[in-house]
Amino acid sequence: MKEFEPIIVAFCCHYCAYAAADLAGSLRLEYPPGIRIVEVPCSGRVEEELILKAFAEGADGVLVAGCLEGDCHFQKGNIRARKRVEHLRQLLKEIGLEPERLAMYHLSSAMGRRFAEIAWEMAEKVAGLGPSPLRRRTREG
Amino acid sequence: MIVAKPKPFPFLTEQLRPYRKVAVVGCETCVAVCLAGGEREVRRLAQALELERRVRGGVELLTLPLTVKRQCEYEYLEPLRETLKGVEAAVSLGCGVGVQYLAAAFPELWVVPGLDTLMAGGPTALGVWEEYCRLCGECLLHLTGGICPLTRCAKGLLNGPCGGASEGRCEVNPEVPCAWILIYERLRRFGKEELLRHLTPPKNWQLAQGRGPRKLVREEVRG
Amino acid sequence: MKSGSRLERLLSQGEFVVTAEIGPPKHASAEPLIRKARLLKGYVDAANVTDCQTAVVRMASIPAAVHLLREGVEPVIQMTCRDRNRIAIQADLLGAYSLGIRNLLCLTGDHPAVGDHPEAKGVFDLDAVQLLDMVRRLRDEKVFQSGVPLKGPEPRFFLGAAENPCGAPVELRIMRLAKKVEAGADFIQTQCVFDLECFSRWMESVREEGLDRRVYILAGVTPLKSARMAQYMHENVPGISIPEEIRERMAKASDSQEEGIAIAVETIQALKRIPGVAGVHIMAIAWEEVVPEIVRRAGLFPRPQLPEETDR
Structure with missing residues (x-):
């Protein structure tokens, strides 16, 4: 049986994480193949519904990556995003999903290596949890 | 709201x-x-x-x-x-x-x-809402400088503060300022402290509770 | 005479009165009340029976007061606005009067949130000022709060109210006191006095307003049992601050109970010298047995006798 390769949607802020992912690519750093990067203008732009939608569409994990504390281009978008993610993790539990499938990270545009680390960290964690029950159902159905 | x-x-x-x-x-x-x-x-x-x-x-x-x-x-x-x-x-x-x-x-x-x-209240900070009105049906704010004691005093006292306020905070909930001290300070700023001597009679709770649900009819706008 | 109570008569004769406080039991036996009444009899002119103080359920004030009456101790019942609306309050007071109770302390009451049933609905249909006004009109105008006349004898209570002499701002406190006097207070029981300086300043304002001539002021006195109690009250009881000097005396004392009694006695003697103070109200919280000693040592024993009690 092929080893489970989780699909992880990464909502990446244009000003930091997206650039960091780019940098990771230029540095030829390898990151997990299941990562699907979505560029957003700010992590604060990622509404709860959008994250839920990613799960509804079969994502095994979702990561939201925003700027370091104090560095948000829109002042507090990253802080809002973090609170929202915290809140949503509780809701995930109530929905019946492991809250660990959702995480928030902070980094800067210069942290290409860190981005790759985060991606691996998340992929391993989610791989440990197994496929999302929503994905299973999508496939079965 | x-x-x-x-x-x-x-x-x-x-x-x-x-x-x-x-x-x-x-x-x-x-x-x-x-x-x-x-x-x-x-x-x-x-x-x-x-x-x-x-x-x-x-x-x-x-x-x-x-x-x-x-x-x-x-x-x-x-x-x-x-x-x-x-x-x-x-x-x-x-x-x-x-x-x-x-x-x-x-x-x-x-x-x-x-x-x-x-x-019935409003936001006082992002993510914080506070109560300002009990919808009692008979506004007393002209006597209290625009600060409602019915809502903002924990005991809804209408004739001045209880004895428990400490450093201007409510004895029941120290997070909240004593409404009557706020009222006093505001009336003083307007030179209207004498209003504090006014004995506010017991509230007419019929206006707040009615006989079951309250109903308002205004003939001048009635369809 | 408004009520003809022993308390009223003594005050009107210019006696320096002594009252004490009795907390009813948290159960259905009158035994502790009877024991405390026997303890206090002859040492106090009247005894207050609290109305579920600090919003904790206890035996109701009125029936507890009847037990005191039977023991020959004149009760002062307390009525708060927390648990009853104007209908229940008036009904209870008619009953209380019919049972021979003549003194009534009108209070707003502690909020349910601080008590043992924090989920209870606080009634607060009236506040203490409105309560005083209502009971004064029952007595003097013979009408219920609604204005409807009574259909027979009216309840004639001697009316008390409470006040915190060290509350701030002073001007606001004095205005509220004046309002209570206007509404019908015949006597005022103050929060326990530890800070004599602040109490004296308050009495000065009381005299300036001429309120000492319109109302009898009974100063509250609480004997401290331990340094811990002093610290606790200072930090946690709303409206009470205990000067550092007293807290230190309690902390340094080898026998803290004796020190607490000594402070109470000194306080009473000092209060007696302040013009306009008509008596003391001793609140020995869960330490009622110390009251006789304090009364004796303060030189207030024996208590004056009345020729005979009014008919009940």
């Missing part, structure tokens, strides 16, 4: 367990402004309800996210009639008034409240 807060998600999933087609109905007025029942909250809840059903299993749930201008007026609910055909139940993200209007407008629809309606 009317301030409300979301009911726990597991409460709603439990209430909706028997149904397959469920509308989530928000309101663009007070509850939208207090981030409890506007369009965004409606979409989020609808999505979450569907996901929960998929994860837990059971019959598939189809949700209809809908938001109306004001849930407390029939004319805004009327246009939903077509859409709601075949819908078994609805979660109302309106205030307690909205829930009841929705139930009354659609007698065949089982309506569940999605919010707990708390108070």
Whole structure:
């Protein structure tokens, strides 16, 4: 049986994480193949519904990556995003999903290596949890 | 505005367990402004309800996210009639008034409240709402410098402070300033301290409680 | 005479009165009340029976007061606005009067949130000022709060109210006191006094307003039992501050109970010298047995006798 390769949607802020992912690519750093990067203008732009939608569409994990504390281009978008993610993790539990499938990270545009680390960290964690029950159902159905 | 807060998600999933087609109905007025029942909250809840059903299993749930201008007026609910055909139940993200209007407008629809309606108040900081009015039916704010003691004093005292305020904070809840000290300071600024000597008679609670639900008729605007 | 109570008669004769406080039991036996009444008899002119103080359920004030009456101790019942609306309050007071109770302390009451049933609904249909006004009109105008006349004898209570002499701002406190006097207070029981300086300043304002001539002021006195109690009250009891000097005396004392009694006695003697103070109200919280000693040592024993009690 092929080893489970989780699909992880990464909502990446244009000003930091997206650039960091780019940098990771230029540095030829390898990151997990299941990562699907979505560029957003700010992590604060990622509404709860959008994250839920990613799960509804079969994502095994979702990561939201925003700027370091104090560095948000829109002042507090990253802080809002973090609170929202915290809140949503509780809701995930109530929905019946492991809250660990959702995480928030902070980094800067210069942290290409860190981005790759985060991606691996998340992929391993989610791989440990197994496929999302929503994905299973999508496939079965 | 009317301030409300979301009911726990597991409460709603439990209430909706028997149904397959469920509308989530928000309101663009007070509850939208207090981030409890506007369009965004409606979409989020609808999505979450569907996901929960998929994860837990059971019959598939189809949700209809809908938001109306004001849930407390029939004319805004009327246009939903077509859409709601075949819908078994609805979660109302309106205030307690909205829930009841929705139930009354659609007698065949089982309506569940999605919010707990708390108070007439307003935001005092981002994510913080406070009560300002008890809707008592007889405003006394001209006597108290625009600060309502009925609402903002823990005991609703109408004739000055109890003896327990400490450093200007309420003895019952030190997070809150003593309403009567605020009133005193404000009246003093306007040279109106004499108002404090005025004996406010016991409140006419009939105006607040009526004989059952209160009713207002104004002939000059009556249709 | 408004009520003809022993307390009223002594005050009107210019006696420096002594009252004490009795907390009813948290059960259905009158035994502790009877024991405390026997302890205090002859040492106090009247005894207060609290109305579920600090919003904790206890035996109700009125029936507890009847037990004191039977023991020959004149009760002062307390009535708060927390648990009863105007209908229940008036009904209870008619009953209380019919049972021979003549003194009534009108209070707003502690909020349910601070008590043992924090989920209870606080009634607060009236506040203490409105309560005083209502009971004064029952007595003097023979009408219920609604304005409807009574159909027979009116309840004639000697009316008390409470006040915190060290509350701030002073001007606001004095205005509220004046309002209570206007509404019908015949006597005022103050929060316990530890800070004599602040109490004297308050009495000065009371005299300036001429209130000492319109109302009898009974200063509250609480004997401290330990340094810990002093610290606790200072930090946690709303409206009470205990000067550092007293807290230090309690902390340094080898026998803290003796020190607490000595402070109470000194306080009473100092209060007696302040013009306008008509008596003391000793609140020995869960330490009622110390009252006789304090009364004796303060030189207030024996208590004056009345020729005979009014008919009940």
